[in-house]
Amino acid sequence: MDRLRQPALGILATLLVMVISLGFVSLFDWPTFSGWVAVLLMCTIPTTIVIGVVWGSDYPAFFTSRRQPLRGAMLVLIAMAVGVVVAAVHFFTVGGGISPPMPMLVQCIIVSVVITFWMTIMWGGWPFVLIPNKLIASLTVLAGCYAVNYFLFRIFFSYNFMRDAPIYRPELDPNGLFNAWNATTFAVTCLALMFLLLHFDLWPFTRTPSLMKQPVLGMVWTTVAVVLGAGLFAFGTSILGMAAPTFLVQVPIPFIFGSIIVLNMLSGSLFARYTQPLKGVFNLLAAAVIGKVLALLYGALASTVTGPVVSGAPTFDFEVWLASALLAVTFPFMAYYTDFFQMWPLKKEPAVDAKRTDGAQPPDPPS
Numbered sequence: 001m002d003r004l005r006q007p008a009l010g011i012l013a014t015l016l017v018m019v020i021s022l023g024f025v026s027l028f029d030w031p032t033f034s035g036w037v038a039v040l041l042m043c044t045i046p047t048t049i050v051i052g053v054v055w056g057s058d059y060p061a062f063f064t065s066r067r068q069p070l071r072g073a074m075l076v077l078i079a080m081a082v083g084v085v086v087a088a089v090h091f092f093t094v095g096g097g098i099s100p101p102m103p104m105l106v107q108c109i110i111v112s113v114v115i116t117f118w119m120t121i122m123w124g125g126w127p128f129v130l131i132p133n134k135l136i137a138s139l140t141v142l143a144g145c146y147a148v149n150y151f152l153f154r155i156f157f158s159y160n161f162m163r164d165a166p167i168y169r170p171e172l173d174p175n176g177l178f179n180a181w182n183a184t185t186f187a188v189t190c191l192a193l194m195f196l197l198l199h200f201d202l203w204p205f206t207r208t209p210s211l212m213k214q215p216v217l218g219m220v221w222t223t224v225a226v227v228l229g230a231g232l233f234a235f236g237t238s239i240l241g242m243a244a245p246t247f248l249v250q251v252p253i254p255f256i257f258g259s260i261i262v263l264n265m266l267s268g269s270l271f272a273r274y275t276q277p278l279k280g281v282f283n284l285l286a287a288a289v290i291g292k293v294l295a296l297l298y299g300a301l302a303s304t305v306t307g308p309v310v311s312g313a314p315t316f317d318f319e320v321w322l323a324s325a326l327l328a329v330t331f332p333f334m335a336y337y338t339d340f341f342q343m344w345p346l347k348k349e350p351a352v353d354a355k356r357t358d359g360a361q362p363p364d365p366p367s
Contacts, residue, residue, distance in 0.1 A: 004346060010266035013343050014334070017265075018294070021330040026305045030317070033306060035100035038324040042109045043090075044083035045332050046116035046145055051075060052339040053120040054129065054138045068349050072341030079336075086146070094153070096172045103162070104172045107184045108153045113327075114187045115149040116142075122194055122225070123218035156183045165314075182237070185244040185252070190229035192252035195259035197221065199287065200280030245316040249295065249323050257326045258291025259284075264338055298325050 004012070028037050063074050087109075091097060095105030119125065120141060128144055131137040157176040162168040176183070197205075202221075205211045211220055236247040262270060262283055271282040302309055302321050311318035337343060 006269035068344035075340040126214035181244040193225040199283035203276040245319040254291035254295040258287035
């Protein structure tokens, strides 16, 4: 196992996480899984992203000095603890203290993941990463993500389409500019465009050094993602006539899921010998195909894993199940495994000098 390298390592790790994820989903009935289980797991994702992007593998020393699996377990517990706090705050504010979680709460949490990717990846945590202390910088990035998300939620999300439904609560409706399903789908579509540029290693931005500095990079990257995302969303929903939830699980979510596998689980190893932009074209095609195939596989297993879930309006149960299984469960499990557990035990853990207690960075794992 020590000689296992990419992409074999990533393929095996992906299969392992998928089996664990589907096994986890099978533990719950549909109402429980679509409610608090999915919400609580999604509440851990922003913290997981911040730990992986802002903290990095060398901080804090208290955790990085621990061996696996203790190191990974401690980081998972941190993400879960913060996730519980986040869920509680949103439950009593956005969700009005109503259980099971209201659609307002669920979709606000979904988009918080998008905003965290946006602020940590596209904007590189700017301006909060200018704070010298990494812990304070991380906490302010996380707080900033939730603050921006709540602000956007109040402006853009409307639940008037639910007005005749028994669960509708007018006091919880932000009465924003757009149908909440459209707003959610549009946000996730823009996230897919963020991943598209990651396949190209930010080419052609890299050809202009002045674009590669924050906040210019964040502004340009955000503009490109929003403009292209708007075009793709309009094409799918207006021209092709797909309902927003259907478009969500047919186009952006499979591509995001495939991108996570290609870029994270496989470490971009499939076409590493090629240069940009050809490498990016191959990567995005691989992500699109892999994501679509696995989405179809998950969809085929839905009734076996959870039981019958009905597709389409008015509830879109199947679409919610598929989105939750892929991005609310399997994605964070993949993030835990790659960022927190460093693919242990499939990947050999780097040696750590037990005598060192000064917080020095442990040696990098073998490539």
